[in-house]
Amino acid sequence: CALAAFKLRRPVRMYLDRKTDMIMAGGRHPMKVKYSVGFKSDGKLTALYIDLRMNAGISPDLSPLMPGSTIGALKKYNWGALAFDIKLCKTNVSSKSAMRAPGDVQGSFIAEVIIEHVASVLAANPNAIRRKNLHSVESLTKFYGDAAGDAPTYSLVDIFDKLASSSEYRSRAEAVEWFNGGSRWKKRGISCVPITYEVSLRPTPGKVSILNDGSIAVEVGGVELGQGLYTKVKQMTAFGLGELCPDADGLLGKVRVIQVDSLSMIQSGFTGGSTTSETSCEAVRQSCAALVERLKPIKEGLEAKSSAAVPWSSLIAQAKMASVNLSAHAFWTPDPAFVKYLNYGAAVSEVEIDVLTGATTILRSDLVYDCGQSLNPAVD
Structure with missing residues (x-):
């Protein structure tokens, strides 16, 4: 608007429908990540270093709060030793706002990229690498502190096993392989992803x-x-x-x-x-x-x-x-001994990609999550 008004020397009004407005102004914070990961021949992770740069845009918004949630989501795996360096970068583009797990989505994605990379190097099943590096109760406490809670509340391993080891998942994975063998321009993929989400209670x-x-x-x-x-x-x-x-x-x-x-x-x-x-x-x-x-x-x-x-x-x-x-x-006001806790979930998603246009279609997603004692199961 400002550029057009400057060039035309007259008032300019821009009208956008909601979909176009979201394409232009919506979305999540872009991040550039470099990582070094150590692992054994059996797929057990030993160390991870993350160097992350976040495009925070022209104004801070809630960007300073996002590094914590990004690392919080990434910690869902036991990396062994974990170190990171995160910097918020001020740029000349519009800042992204914070809505619906800001930073958590990126952190989970970064973790899965690394897991897939390790599995590729070892020529191993990614789910086997994921399962091997899910936390024990002891390592969960080291990574999340008091938020880890008591041992009986740690349900992520059971949730992941319920999805990844099901006969339906295996048959769907075989169907994906069969489809890709007979399709040149459209390919399908299926993935099982665990999630750990840390929440904080507030007055x-x-x-x-x-x-x-x-x-x-x-x-x-x-x-x-x-x-x-x-x-x-x-x-x-x-x-x-x-x-x-x-x-x-x-x-x-x-x-x-x-x-x-x-x-x-x-x-x-x-x-x-x-x-x-x-x-x-x-x-x-x-x-x-x-x-x-x-x-x-x-x-x-x-x-x-x-x-x-x-x-x-x-x-x-x-x-x-x-x-x-x-x-x-x-x-x-929350009890000081119980200010934070963890929620667990996992999802199997099947996606089809048009390799010519880049168009993606989510064919199916199965989700299992443990939210504790629900206030209203029908609503939740």
Whole structure:
């Protein structure tokens, strides 16, 4: 726009449809990586040195946070000795923003390129190299520290074995070989990739308010962007207040989540890192616990006068007359001993490439992941 306006000496407006805009401005941080890797003849890795340059663009954005997540994803394998040098490079192109595992995707890709390289040199099956270099519980603790957690929570080996050793994977790999032997201009590949994703819990606010008509307004710092945050928050509210209401399912319909701003929820922070749902829900649960403590004496008093269950509307009406505070705010902070933890997953993807045009098509992806105890399996 600026160049056209300068050349034409008149105002210029550029209109882009969303797809074109994403092609121009979207994408992930480009990185240039040089590496030296040591390994034994049986494929066991012994050492890795990474020299990484990241194109951070013209403005910092969240680029300074990305080296940590990039190395965090790369550490999913036991490299033996690991050293790295990462530099953020200021350039004259637009900066990429941070959305959906920024840096983690690149780190995982770098790790897989190195694994494939080692397998190629040894003329070995890449999956065999991957499996041999997955962490033990001891090495996982050395690479990830306290985030590694207890031994029973380390499920990556089981997840990887479940996919890579399945008869269906072997038959699909054979079908890929058969296809490539008879196709000149289109080729297929299949790969099984493990993932280790480190998340960090952070302090999060929540507020639950019961209105005079019995409806419930909930405020949390997180933003709903398709991850099901509001659904989980509503369910947590109904769960937290459930012991006060004989019809817990009906209570869910009374809950609505209000989109907050930085004034009504001053310590809301950001939405990201795959922990906003759980921290927001815990703040809501604590808010509900405070309301239950205030309303329980009212409920017990009404129950003493009547043998029937106390309707929700009657309880709230009585609480209002008794001048009970029907709004509770909580600011949940994580236990210092449990601020970080690891999630594990693996995926088998089958891809077809047109070697003339470079066009790629994902034919199928099978994913298995361990996210612990889910807040809502249907949403997750």
